[in-house]
Amino acid sequence: AKLLLSSPSREHHASAWIGLGFLSLVEGDLAAADRAYRTIRELSPVGTSLVRWEPEWIEVLVRSGRIDEARTILDELVAATPASPAAIGAVARARGLLETDEAEAAAHLGSAVAVFQAAGNKVGEGRTELVWGERLRRARRRAEARDHLARAAQLLEDVGAPLLAERANAELRAAGGVVDETASVEGALTSRELAIARMVVGGASNREVGARLFISPRTVEAHLSAIFRKLGVRNRRELSARALDDVVLQP
Numbered sequence: 001a002k003l004l005l006s007s008p009s010r011e012h013h014a015s016a017w018i019g020l021g022f023l024s025l026v027e028g029d030l031a032a033a034d035r036a037y038r039t040i041r042e043l044s045p046v047g048t049s050l051v052r053w054e055p056e057w058i059e060v061l062v063r064s065g066r067i068d069e070a071r072t073i074l075d076e077l078v079a080a081t082p083a084s085p086a087a088i089g090a091v092a093r094a095r096g097l098l099e100t101d102e103a104e105a106a107a108h109l110g111s112a113v114a115v116f117q118a119a120g121n122k123v124g125e126g127r128t129e130l131v132w133g134e135r136l137r138r139a140r141r142r143a144e145a146r147d148h149l150a151r152a153a154q155l156l157e158d159v160g161a162p163l164l165a166e167r168a169n170a171e172l173r174a175a176g177g178v179v180d181e182t183a184s185v186e187g188a189l190t191s192r193e194l195a196i197a198r199m200v201v202g203g204a205s206n207r208e209v210g211a212r213l214f215i216s217p218r219t220v221e222a223h224l225s226a227i228f229r230k231l232g233v234r235n236r237r238e239l240s241a242r243a244l245d246d247v248v249l250q251p
Contacts (some may be wrong), residue, residue, distance in 0.1 A: 014043040018053045019168035025056055026163045027218055033060045040104060046073060054092035056080075059131065062097045070098055076226045086124065089115035093128045106132075120196025126155030130168050146177040162226040163219060189230060196223045200236055200245045 007013070022035030037057035046054055054077045061070035074094050082187075087114045096108035109132045116124035121168050133148035153168035189197060192213075199209045206217040206224070224236075231241050 010043050014040050014049060015051070017043070018049070019050055021053060022038060022056055022111055023216065025060055026161075026167075026215070028061050028167075030064050033057075034044070034064065046078075052077075052081070052087055052090050055094045058094040059097060067098065070094075072243070074098065074136040085115055085119040086121065089121065089124050089128070093124075093131065096128075097131060097135075105135065109135075122155050122159045123161060126152050126159065126161070126168075127164065129155065130164065130171070133168070134171055135173070137171060142175045145175040148176060150177060157226065160192050162193075162222040165227060189227060193223055193227050193230075196220060197227050197231075197239065197243075200224065201240050 017032060017040045018035045021033050021040065024030075024033035034057070036051065037060065038054055040049075040057075049095060054073055058070045058073050058077075058110055058225060061073065074091070078091060079092075081091070081219035091110035092115065093110045096105045099105035099108055109128055112128045113125055113132075116122075116128060116193075129148045129152035133145045133152055136148060149172040150166050153165050153172060156162075156165040158170055193215070195213070199212065204212070206220040209215075209220045210217045228239065230243055231239065233242055
């Protein structure tokens with residue numbers, strides 16, 4: 001992001017803020033995400049960027065209770081954006097978030113899931129299952145919510161999105177679901193998780209790992225939580241002990 005922001009190009013600046021906005025949304029900092037998306041709109045009006053960032057802003061606005069503003073952004077997006085699987089799925093998810101009727105919301109969210117599945121977009125599919133499960137849980141439809149949240153957690157963990165996967169698991173617990181916190185999953189680490197595990201075993205702090213990988217310390221911590229869960233360890237000391245018996249984990 002720093003490299004892109006140092007460029008004189010407005011497009012590069014917009015790209016940097018798109019990344020920062022999404023990271024803030026994933027980390028739950030809605031105020032920072034909102035500031036980022038407002039900055040993007042000044043650099044690249046709604047519907048003009050090659051990357052669809054507007055649905056994430058709509059999610060921020062909905063989660064912040066600013067429904068009317070979210071509807072305005074959605075209307076602008078629909079009017080300006082060419083059809084593509086990513087755009088169609090994201091718009092359907094946004095419609096589902098904004099819909100007050102539960103049946104209509106389910107129709108939009110189900111459509112988004114189908115579009116993302118057909119396109120092989122597991123991130124889009126997982127994020128849609130997550131917001132769907134959250135909505136159902138808040139509507140006290142806990143059994144239905146658990147199905148969507150479990151699916152979201154699996155999809156997001158598979159693609160290496162630990163913060164989102166942790167959010168799905170937290171919602172799953174709140175909906176009365178069971179999350180396996182201790183099972184050892186040999187060889188299940190993603191390439192990013194494996195790289196982080198090796199650096200931590202080598203003595204690197206979260207800040208040092210983040211600096212090397214250009215991610216925040218909080219994101220490193222989320223990756224570590226996923227690593228610990230998958231390997232059946234509880235902390236760095238146990239991870240290092242595990243590495244003594246597993247050459248793959250050794251730095």
